[in-house]
Amino acid sequence: MRVSEKVSHLIEKGKGVLASHKPNPPNVIGFPTCDTGLFATWKTQSLSFLERQFSSTSPYYIEFQDKVQRPHRGSISTGIGVLEAVREEIESGDISTASDTISPIQIIRNICDRFHLVTRQLRTRYSDRETIDIQDEYDVQDLFHALLHLNFEDIRPEEWAPSNAGKSTRVDFLLKSERIVVEIKKTRKGLGSKEIGSQLIEDIHRYQTHPDCDALICFVYDPDGRISNPRGLEADLNKDTDSLIVQTFIRPYG
Structure with a gap:
């Protein structure tokens, strides 16, 4: 049709x-x-x-x-x-449809939607060859960074230290031409719904004044299902204002 x-x-x-x-x-x-x-x-x-x-x-x-x-x-x-x-x-002919073009945000969402399938596939290699094993947030960042290169050319890592002392430095990715920042998190023991939500609220506030960011995409990789109500948390964080568009994707689907 x-x-x-x-x-x-x-x-x-x-x-x-x-x-x-x-x-x-x-x-x-x-x-x-x-x-x-x-x-x-x-x-x-x-x-x-x-x-x-x-x-x-x-x-x-x-x-x-x-x-x-x-x-x-x-x-x-x-x-x-x-x-x-x-x-x-x-x-x-005044507007294009998905058959003509896919928005950058939709491309990133597709990566989020399929990320868990990619990690599962990487675990199974011919003759038990070495592979990347997703153990922590840095592994998620590395793999997601590689997948972004399939569709985007100018990807700039943005390293920054959270305001809370003792927390490790994190790397986000700025898609300069698209004016999109991709933030990546992975749940773990002690980093569930409450903690993820608080951190993302802080980051959303920070990126509202970023000179090169019109949209913030938050990808939360939750392979163990530590977030009890992922769709609810997404709805609480998502926003669309003149200063910033925020889209949160918690995957895989529960």
């Missing part, structure tokens, strides 16, 4: 959700709603499509996510309007 056809399908599906609207029974106060099941499915599919085609930082994704909150007619109509705008611009 072509991209424009997929958008049209989602638009028609949204109209189907609108058609499920039923007035409130007599003496029932409140906004009348549409079918909640149909609404949830349509909203999820639409957000997935917009993120896949344009990334989660695109205006279309953000507008849909912010405005389409409840199964009310106004909210659904707004979502349909966003999809219609997407279709119009795709058909006119």
